[in-house]
Every structure is written in structure tokens, then in C-alpha cells.
Amino acid sequence: MPAEHYLNVKYGLKSWLLTKDHKRIAMLYLISVTVMFALGGLFAGLVRLELITPGGDFLSADAYNKAFSAHGIIMVFFFLIPAVPAIFGNFLIPIQIGAKDLAFPRINLLSWYLYIIGALLGISAILAGGVDTGWTFYPPYSSQYSQSHVLLAGLGAFIAGFSSILTGLNFVVTIHKMRAPGMTWFRLPLFVWAHYATSLIMLLGTPVVAITIVLLVVERLFGVGIFDPSIGGDPVLFQHLFWFYSHPAVYIMILPAMGVQSELVATFSRRRVFGYSFVAFSSLAIAIIGFVVWGHHMFVSGQSMYAGLVFSILTMLVAIPSAVKTFNWALTMYKGSISYETPMIYAIGFLGLFVIGGLTGLFLGAMGLDIHLHDTYFVVAHFHYIMVGGTVMGFMGGLHYYWPKMSGRMYPDGWGRLSAMIIFVGFNLTFFPQFIAGYLGMPRRYYMYDPDFHIWNIMSTAGATVLAIGYMMPLFYMAWSWKWGRPAGPNPWGAKGLEWTTQSPPTTFNFDETPIWNEEAYDYDPEEAEAEYEREFGTIN
Amino acid sequence: MAEAHITKKKYWQVFALLMVLLFLTVFVAYMHIDPWWAIIVAMTIAIIKAVLVILYFMHVRYNSKLTWLFVISGFFWLLIMIGITLTDYKTRSWDPVGYTETPTTFSSPSKLPANMFPQNEPGAAKQGEGAEHSEDAGHE
Amino acid sequence: MSHSHTHGHPKGLVHHFDDLKQQNEAATLGMWGFLITEILFFGGLITAYIIFRGLYPEVFLHGSHMLDWKLGGLNTLVLLCSSLTMAFAVHASHEGKPKSAFNYLILTILFGSVFLVVKYFEYKAKVDHHLIPGSASFTFTEGGVDAGRAQIFFILYFAMTGVHALHMIVGIGIVAWIATKVRNNAFTKDYYSPVEMTGLYWHFVDIVWIFLYPLLYLIDLTKVGGGGHALLDTDTLMKLLG
Numbered sequence: 001m002p003a004e005h006y007l008n009v010k011y012g013l014k015s016w017l018l019t020k021d022h023k024r025i026a027m028l029y030l031i032s033v034t035v036m037f038a039l040g041g042l043f044a045g046l047v048r049l050e051l052i053t054p055g056g057d058f059l060s061a062d063a064y065n066k067a068f069s070a071h072g073i074i075m076v077f078f079f080l081i082p083a084v085p086a087i088f089g090n091f092l093i094p095i096q097i098g099a100k101d102l103a104f105p106r107i108n109l110l111s112w113y114l115y116i117i118g119a120l121l122g123i124s125a126i127l128a129g130g131v132d133t134g135w136t137f138y139p140p141y142s143s144q145y146s147q148s149h150v151l152l153a154g155l156g157a158f159i160a161g162f163s164s165i166l167t168g169l170n171f172v173v174t175i176h177k178m179r180a181p182g183m184t185w186f187r188l189p190l191f192v193w194a195h196y197a198t199s200l201i202m203l204l205g206t207p208v209v210a211i212t213i214v215l216l217v218v219e220r221l222f223g224v225g226i227f228d229p230s231i232g233g234d235p236v237l238f239q240h241l242f243w244f245y246s247h248p249a250v251y252i253m254i255l256p257a258m259g260v261q262s263e264l265v266a267t268f269s270r271r272r273v274f275g276y277s278f279v280a281f282s283s284l285a286i287a288i289i290g291f292v293v294w295g296h297h298m299f300v301s302g303q304s305m306y307a308g309l310v311f312s313i314l315t316m317l318v319a320i321p322s323a324v325k326t327f328n329w330a331l332t333m334y335k336g337s338i339s340y341e342t343p344m345i346y347a348i349g350f351l352g353l354f355v356i357g358g359l360t361g362l363f364l365g366a367m368g369l370d371i372h373l374h375d376t377y378f379v380v381a382h383f384h385y386i387m388v389g390g391t392v393m394g395f396m397g398g399l400h401y402y403w404p405k406m407s408g409r410m411y412p413d414g415w416g417r418l419s420a421m422i423i424f425v426g427f428n429l430t431f432f433p434q435f436i437a438g439y440l441g442m443p444r445r446y447y448m449y450d451p452d453f454h455i456w457n458i459m460s461t462a463g464a465t466v467l468a469i470g471y472m473m474p475l476f477y478m479a480w481s482w483k484w485g486r487p488a489g490p491n492p493w494g495a496k497g498l499e500w501t502t503q504s505p506p507t508t509f510n511f512d513e514t515p516i517w518n519e520e521a522y523d524y525d526p527e528e529a530e531a532e533y534e535r536e537f538g539t540i541n
Numbered sequence: 542m543a544e545a546h547i548t549k550k551k552y553w554q555v556f557a558l559l560m561v562l563l564f565l566t567v568f569v570a571y572m573h574i575d576p577w578w579a580i581i582v583a584m585t586i587a588i589i590k591a592v593l594v595i596l597y598f599m600h601v602r603y604n605s606k607l608t609w610l611f612v613i614s615g616f617f618w619l620l621i622m623i624g625i626t627l628t629d630y631k632t633r634s635w636d637p638v639g640y641t642e643t644p645t646t647f648s649s650p651s652k653l654p655a656n657m658f659p660q661n662e663p664g665a666a667k668q669g670e671g672a673e674h675s676e677d678a679g680h681e
Numbered sequence: 682m683s684h685s686h687t688h689g690h691p692k693g694l695v696h697h698f699d700d701l702k703q704q705n706e707a708a709t710l711g712m713w714g715f716l717i718t719e720i721l722f723f724g725g726l727i728t729a730y731i732i733f734r735g736l737y738p739e740v741f742l743h744g745s746h747m748l749d750w751k752l753g754g755l756n757t758l759v760l761l762c763s764s765l766t767m768a769f770a771v772h773a774s775h776e777g778k779p780k781s782a783f784n785y786l787i788l789t790i791l792f793g794s795v796f797l798v799v800k801y802f803e804y805k806a807k808v809d810h811h812l813i814p815g816s817a818s819f820t821f822t823e824g825g826v827d828a829g830r831a832q833i834f835f836i837l838y839f840a841m842t843g844v845h846a847l848h849m850i851v852g853i854g855i856v857a858w859i860a861t862k863v864r865n866n867a868f869t870k871d872y873y874s875p876v877e878m879t880g881l882y883w884h885f886v887d888i889v890w891i892f893l894y895p896l897l898y899l900i901d902l903t904k905v906g907g908g909g910h911a912l913l914d915t916d917t918l919m920k921l922l923g
Contacts, residue, residue: 100697103707169714176607177707178698204618207718211725215840222815224836225829226729232830237732240626241725291621295629307629514699549772556765563757567750570899576738583895591888598768598884600877605706608713615717619724626728630735 001408001487005505020105021508026091027406028112033087034475036078036119041468043071048430048464054451064447065132066148072135077157078119080391081249084256085202086115086167088398089195091406093171095499096189098180098517100509103173111166118160125152134445136242139227139235142216151220154213161206161213164252168202171195180498182517186280189497189521190273193280194259197287201248201255204291209245212238236302243294251290254386255283257394258325261350264397265329267495268344269336270532272522274328282321289318299370308367315365322358326351337532341493342416346397349424353389357382360435375445378438384431396423396474403478404492408505409485415477423470429463496523547597555597562590693872701871708874712881719848723889726841730896733833743824744834745900747812749803753898756799757890763792764887767856771880777870779863786860789883793853800846807835814839841893848886855879 006023009015016024046067050059059067090108094101102108125131131153133141142150175196179188215226216238225231227238266273273279295303295311329351338344360382364370373379400420404410433456438444442453449457491500498517502510566586569579596602601612691701698704734741770785807813811820814832821831859879862868868876 104711105697165718169711169718172714173707173711176710177703203714203718204614204721207722208622208725211722211844214844215725215729218836218840222836224814224832226833226836232737232827232833234732234736236629237626237729240629241728244622244626291618292625295625304629304632306632307625310628509697547772549769552765552768552772556761559761560758563754563761566895566899567754567902570750570895570902573903576901579901583899584892587892587895590891594764594884594888594891598764598887599881604709608709611710611713611717615713615720618717619720619727622721622724623728623731626732627735630732 002503006508007505009508022090022094022102025108025112026087029086033083040071040074043067048461051457052461054449054454056448061447066130069131069134070126076135077160080253083395095510097183098498098515099178102170104170107166108170111163114159114163118156121152121156125149139238143228158210158213161210164202165206168199171199180515180517187521190262190279191259194255194283197283198252198255200287201252205245205248212241239298243297247294248290251286253391257391260394260398264343264347265332266522267493269333269338270524271332271336274331278324279328282324285321296365299367300374312367342413342420343397343401345417345420346393350393353385357385357389376438377434377442377444380444381431381434404488405504409481410488411477411481419470419473426463426466426470430460430467433459555593562586692869705874712878716885730837737830740826740830741834742900743826744831746905748898750898752803753894756796757894759792759796760887760890763789764884767880767883771877774873774876783863786856790853790856845889852883852886
């Protein structure tokens with residue numbers, strides 16, 4: 001282990017809570033986001049337990065509504081949105097572009113505090129008795145007739161929104177203005193490109209949901225119809241404003257994971273990412289097109305049929321850049337010297353699951369088919385394939401890939417691979433049956449269901465149990481490695497990129513002096529990769 | 542930032558122009574013109590005023606292309622939001638909560654309007670539009 | 682001025698930036714990034730306004746006539762003046778004249794306060810006329826429009842102007858804080874980006890009002906109190922133009 005690094009320059013709680021170091025803030029995020037993930041998982045467990053049997057014998061209808069709402073609100077606002085950007089983006093973007101810190105370190109710390117305040121408000125809403133609106137806060141569920149704690153939860157989401165705006169702002173400015181000499185746009189790791197696109201969405205979308213929540217609060221407090229139709233308001237307006245942010249927010253969740261995916265695939269295939277600039281621009285394309293498709297959430301909610309048609313066609317366009325990425329990752333692996341360390345297991349899992357999630361998204365984007373599938377478990381399965389199969393896989397892959405850089409130590413790879421495979425199996429067992437149940441017509445958000453769907457729900461709950469075991473394992477071996485793991489050295493994976501030239505863990509300012517970068521991104525030697533492949537498997541014919 | 546060499550005179554000129562536009566916008570509101578044109582004219586004047594402030598007071602005219610891009614994209618996204626939301630409202634062939642009905646008094650939340658969904662009630666079809674309404678209702 | 686002790690580390694440069702140019706550019710870009718979020722923040726309100734004005738045009742016409750366009754106009758005037766003095770303050774900082782910059786900042790605060798005082802009297806008039814949406818005493822009889830829908834106009838009026846006024850209050854606070862720093866000679870000819878950033882924020886708040894004024898106060902004033910007040914109608918205009 002190096003003598004001095006960002007973890008041991010100062011000790012004590014104060015040195016952490018008042019830190020301006022982007023790496024320490026990333027660690028603060030790692031801890032708090034993990035806690036929220038566990039909490040969200042707990043509510044998912046309650047939901048799955050209730051659904052073991054067709055009758056409502058574990059939770060009451062009310063408690064069930066509150067459980068799935070709590071699951072959704074926590075996972076979306078306090079896990080998926082901040083997970084990859086605020087932890088890995090925060091930690092790595094400055095190092096990857098050769099900067100000493102993010103452009104505005106104090107704002108970075110402020111964003112963590114806002115996140116904590118938002119999370120505490122969200123938790124207190126649950127403790128106070130819960131919210132039963134679902135994570136979307138649709139009126140009239142959330143209007144003045146609702147007796148649950150919409151105000152607290154809404155305020156929590158509002159404040160967490162500002163946390164994400166500040167993170168995005170920091171990233172945009174840092175990527176524009178603080179790249180080291182020689183680090184041109186097309187030498188940036190694709191991780192950075194993905195985060196740049198994500199940050200644009202954070203800046204352009206989040207304020208809209210913030211003001212929407214303000215209007216919702218105003219409506220509840222004053223009892224005036226803005227969204228409530230019974231007093232002249234317009235609930236569809238809420239959905240427009242809400243999804244103007246919340247659809248792009250889906251890309252806030254998946255784009256950073258795609259950035260991680262590009263890194264993993266290149267490193268463990270020992271090849272430059274196929275079609276680098278296409279992958280880079282596809283991130284921007286997803287961010288931009290993602291802003292004009294929100295109406296596909298509203299096909300059955302009173303939106304004009306013609307607007308629905310346009311949204312449906314535009315939705316098909318988003319598939320193009322996503323497919324570009326998927327094909328390019330597959331082509332990167334083609335003829336690469338693939339090694340199956342833990343992060344790569346996650347990367348391969350991501351690829352397969354994202355394809356399923358993405359293609360079922362096309363089903364739902366097609367307006368005619370959506371009329372049939374809307375608000376069924378098919379939708380639930382679809383977005384879990386993207387959010388869990390994509391984002392959480394990317395998050396876990398990133399955690400296992402960057403952990404040696406963050407902690408300076410290696411975790412036991414065998415355990416890592418085992419847990420990755422358990423998660424993959426558990427995930428599919430949980431969510432694939434939901435596609436079937438949904439297609440057969442099982443509606444979402446009910447605590448009872450027709451006994452015909454029983455078998456699919458038993459499989460799903462069994463899978464969720466496996467999944468939970470898979471998620472808990474890293475907690476133990478990562479904690480073990482923190483103290484007893486083998487020192488990793490600067491570059492344990494033999495990866496290319498500026499972040500792997502620094503010591504692990506890095507020093508407070510990352511570099512002693514501003515580095516000068518002369519390499520292309522992912523500058524792997526194809527012949528070297530081929531030779532390595534031949535050594536292991538014989539000649540390629 | 543340091544490149545901004547605007548003279549004080551220029552600021553005064555911009556300010557004078559803003560004053561003229563302010564009086565113009567009030568003047569236009571006192572003219573008998575078609576409501577739609579009135580909105581367009583008022584918004585055009587407001588946009589010109591905003592552009593003047595952005596270009597000169599906020600120095601964007603003398604700033605890098607990147608700043609231009611940021612400013613333009615901010616307003617462009619606003620247009621996306623308003624424009625696409627309006628495509629929904631402007632192409633609806635039905636009237637979900639009776640907006641265009643003659644107002645019924647329902648200022649207190651407990652009192653729901655009796656005819657919230659007029660097209661679902663038999664005999665609610667009326668005045669030419671009625672046929673379209675009932676046809677939609679039939680499809681639901 | 683004090684270039685002797687800026688050797689090696691210019692005044693105002695933070696450690697993780699290479700030089701002041703990089704730092705200033707980052708600050709400008711960051712401020713504009715923030716202002717973009719503000720555009721969309723107010724944009725959500727404006728979208729709601731547009732939709733409801735489209736749904737209830739009569740309500741907005743009569744609701745708007747309950748607002749005093751003269752006071753609104755006065756406030757527009759005051760805000761434009763404050764923008765001018767703010768621009769002068771930045772200009773003076775650029776030329777390295779902290780005293781002059783300080784005076785202009787104080788003027789800006791004064792104009793901003795006048796705006797808020799006028800706004801206070803406008804709000805008070807609404808209370809007196811029972812135009813507070815959601816209150817039991819809300820009464821609206823103009824033009825025979827529905828009182829429930831009239832509340833929507835007023836809730837939007839209060840939300841839009843209220844959020845704007847909140848930005849004004851924050852703005853005055855920031856300008857006051859920057860003014861004290863200017864007075865303590867915290868800035869130099871090369872490093873005055875905090876003053877400039879404050880200026881950007883202030884001008885932006887001004888721009889928001891530039892849009893709010895015609896949207897809220899100036900809906901067809903010819904129809905105030907039953908109509909007949911046109912300064913000029915289309916026929917006369919046509920005659921004038923030939």
C-alpha cells in the first residue's frame with residue numbers, strides 16, 4: 001500500500017463530513033447510497049412476500065400500496081439516479097481527465113448534504129405512515145384527497161433533485177474546462193462521455209420535476225385545482241410535466257451504467273471499443289432523443305391519439321443509439337482476449353439483460369401493443385430488466401472494477417464471480433416470470449391476484465430470495481478486503497487509461513503535477529491481445 | 542470575461558431600447574387586435590428584450606461559442622417542453638373534464654360537477670360537436 | 682495594482698485550477714449551466730400557464746384585469762434600472778474601480794428593494810380584494826367566470842411572481858454580500874468573477890420578469906371594466922398606415 005493516500009491523510013469524522021475531496025465525497029455517497037439500496041430492497045421483499053399467495057394475507061391493501069410506493073421512491077430517487085454518477089462519476093471523472101478535483105468541490109459536498117436531507121425526508125415520510133401514490137405521485141392519488149404523507153416524500157424528491165442538478169453541473173463544467181493537456185474529447189474514456197450526456201439530462205430535466213412538485217404541494221396546501229380535475233385542474237398536465245423529467249431520468253439511470261459497461265468490455269477483452277465515436281455520440285443521441293418521447297407513458301391516460309402516435313414513432317428512434325451501443329460492445333468482444341474476472345461477468349450479464357429489457361421496451365413503445373400491456377407486470381418486468389439488469393449490473397460491475405482503485409486492495413475474485421452468477425440467476429428467476437404473468441394479464445399494483453398467476457409469482461419470489469443473497473455477499477467480502485485484501489497496485493487489471501496510472505488509492509489531489517496525455521483511448525495492442533488469445537486457446541483460424 | 546469591452550454608452554443605448562420596448566408592449570395591450578396576434582406580438586417584444594439583456598448586459602455577445610450553445614440549448618429545451626405538450630392539447634378530439642362546457646360552479650372540492658363526463662351521458666350530445674364526442678365514447 | 686505578491690499564486694486562484702483564465706471560464710460556464718436549470722424551472726410554470734390560458738381564456742382575461750398593470754409596469758421599469766446599475770457595477774470591477782462598483786451595487790440593491798416593496802403592496806391589495814386562492818373568502822365575480830377556475834389564474838399568479846420574488850430576495854442577499862467583499866478590496870482587475878456571476882444571476886431574474894409582465898398583467902387591456910378603452914384599434918391603425 002502507498003504511504004500516503006486520500007484515505008489516510010486525515011482521520012476523524014470531521015475530516016470526512018467537511019471534506020472537499022471528490023474521492024471522499026464519492027465514498028460518502030457509496031455508504032449512503034448502499035444504505036438506501038438496502039432499505040429499498042427491504043420494501044421489495046415485503047412486496048414479494050405478499051405476492052407469494054394470491055390472497056391478501058400478509059399485508060393489507062393499504063400497507064401493500066405503501067410498500068411498493070416506498071420501494072419505488074427510494075430506489076428511483078435515492079438509489080438509481082445517484083448510484084453510478086455520484087459514486088463512480090465523482091470518484092473517477094477528475095482522475096480520468098487528469099484534473100485535481102471537480103470544478104466546484106464545495107458544491108460537490110453540498111450536493112451530498114442535499115442528498116442526505118432528501119433521503120431523511122423520504123425516510124421520515126415512510127416512518128410517519130407512508131405514501132400510497134406510487135413513485136410517480138400521480139394526481140388525484142396525490143391530490144388533497146390523499147391522506148398519506150405526499151408532502152414529506154415530495155419535498156424529499158425535490159431536494160434530492162437539487163443534489164443531482166449540482167452533481168450534473170459540476171460534471172459538465174469539469175469535463176469542459178479541466179481536461180489535462182492532450183486529453184482531447186475523442187481521447188476521453190466512454191465513461192466520461194456517458195456521464196457528460198447524463199449531466200445534460202440532469203441540468204435540463206430535473207428543474208421541471210422540481211417545479212412540478214412545487215405545484216403539487218401548492219395544490220395540496222391551498223386546495224386549488226392545478227392538477228385535480230374535480231376543481232378545474234388538469235391531471236394530464238401533471239403527467240406531461242412529470243414525464244418530461246422522469247422519462248429522461250430513465251436515461252440518467254442507465255447511461256452511466258453504459259459508461260461503466262464500455263470500460264469493462266474494453267478492459268477485459270483487451271481491445272479498443274469498436275466504433276468509439278459512434279458509442280460516444282450515441283450517448284448524446286440518447287440524451288437528446290430521450291427528451292422527446294415522454295408521452296409513451298401516457299398512451300392510455302387521455303392524451304391525444306395523434307400526439308400518442310408521434311411519441312410512439314419517436315420512441316422507436318431511441319432504440320437506434322441503444323442498439324449501436326449493444327452491437328459495438330458485442331463487436332468489441334469479438335476476437336478479443338476475453339478474461340472472466342468478476343467485473344466482466346457483470347458486463348456480460350448486463351449485455352444480455354439489457355437486450356431483453358430494451359427489446360421489450362419496443363413492445364411498450366408501440367402504441368397499439370401498449371394498450372394491452374399497459375399497467376401489467378410486463379411493464380414491471382421490462383423496466384426491472386433495464387434498471388436492475390442494466391443499472392444495478394453496471395453498478396455492481398463498476399464497484400468490482402474500481403474497488404481496487406478506491407480502496408487500494410483486491411477482493412477475493414472467486415467469491416466475486418460466485419456472487420455475480422448468483423445475482424444473474426436470481427435476477428432472471430425473479431423477473432422473467434413477470435413478463436409471462438404480465439402478458440397473460442396480471443395487473444401491477446394490486447395486493448391480490450387471480451390464482452391463475454400463482455406459479456409465476458412463486459417463481460418470482462423465490463428468485464428475489466436468491467437475488468437478495470447475491471446482493472448481500474459483496475457486503476461481506478468487500479468489507480473483508482478493506483482490511484485484509486491483497487494490495488492492488490496502480491493497475492490490477494492491466495487496463496489502459498489515466499486513472500490506472502495513479503497509485504491506488506490515489507493521493508488527495510490525484511496527480512503531483514498536471515499530467516500530459518498522449519495516448520488514444522483504450523490503446524490496447526490488438527496483436528498483443530491476439531497473441532494472448534493464442535497462448536491460451538491455440539490459433540485463431 | 543475580460544474580453545468584454547462594452548462602453549458605458551452602449552449600456553445606456555441598450556437601456557433606452559429596453560424602455561422603448563416596455564412602452565411598446567403596454568401600448569400593444571391597449572390596441573384592438575386579435576387575441577392570438579396580441580400574444581404573439583407581446584411575446585415577440587419580450588423575447589427581443591430578453592435577447593438584448595442576454596447579449597449585452599450578460600455579455601454573451603462577447604463570450605465563447607460554448608456559452609452561446611448553453612444559452613440557446615436552455616431556451617430550445619423550454620420550447621421542446623411547451624411545443625410537444627401543446628401537440629397533445631391541440632390535437633385532442635375529446636373534452637376530458639368538460640373544459641369547454643359552460644362553467645359550472647364547483648369552487649368547493651366536495652361538490653363535484655354533475656356533468657363531469659358529458660359525453661358518457663345519454664342525451665349529452667349536442668351542437669354539432671356532439672356526434673364526435675359520442676363516437677369517441679363508443680370506442681372506449 | 683498588487684501584482685508584487687501575486688507572484689506564483691494570483692489572488693483568488695483556487696488550488697485545483699491551473700490559472701485564473703481556467704477558473705473564470707469554469708465559473709462562467711457553471712453559472713450558465715445553473716441559469717439553464719432556472720430557465721426550465723420557470724419553464725414548468727410557464728407551460729402550466731399556457732395550458733390553462735388555452736383552456737380558460739375568459740378566466741385569464743378577467744383575472745388579469747384584477748392586476749394593476751401600472752404597478753407591474755413600474756416594477757418592470759425599476760428592474761430594468763437595477764439591471765443597468767448591475768451592468769455598471771461589473772463594468773467598474775472590470776476597470777478596477779471598487780469604489781464605483783460598490784456604489785452601483787448599492788443602487789442595485791435599492792432598486793431591487795423598491796421592486797419588493799411595490800410587490801408587497803400588490804399582494805396586500807389582493808388580500809384586501811379577497812383574491813387569495815384557497816381561502817374561504819375568495820370571491821370573484823368579474824365577467825361571470827367561474828370562481829373555482831379564477832382561483833387557478835390567481836394560484837399561477839402567486840406561484841410565478843412568488844418564486845420570482847424569492848429569487849429577488851436571494852439576489853439582494855448575494856449582491857449585499859458581494860458588495861461587502863468589493864468594499865474590502867477582495868477583487869482585482871483580473872479576478873472579479875464573483876461580481877460578474879452575481880450580475881448574470883441578477884440579469885436572469887430580470888429576464889424572468891420581462892416575460893411575466895406581459896403574460897400576467899397585459900392581457901387585452903382594451904376590455905378592462907367592460908371595454909371601450911382602446912387607445913387604437915385595428916381600423917384606426919389601418920387608416921393611419923394608409
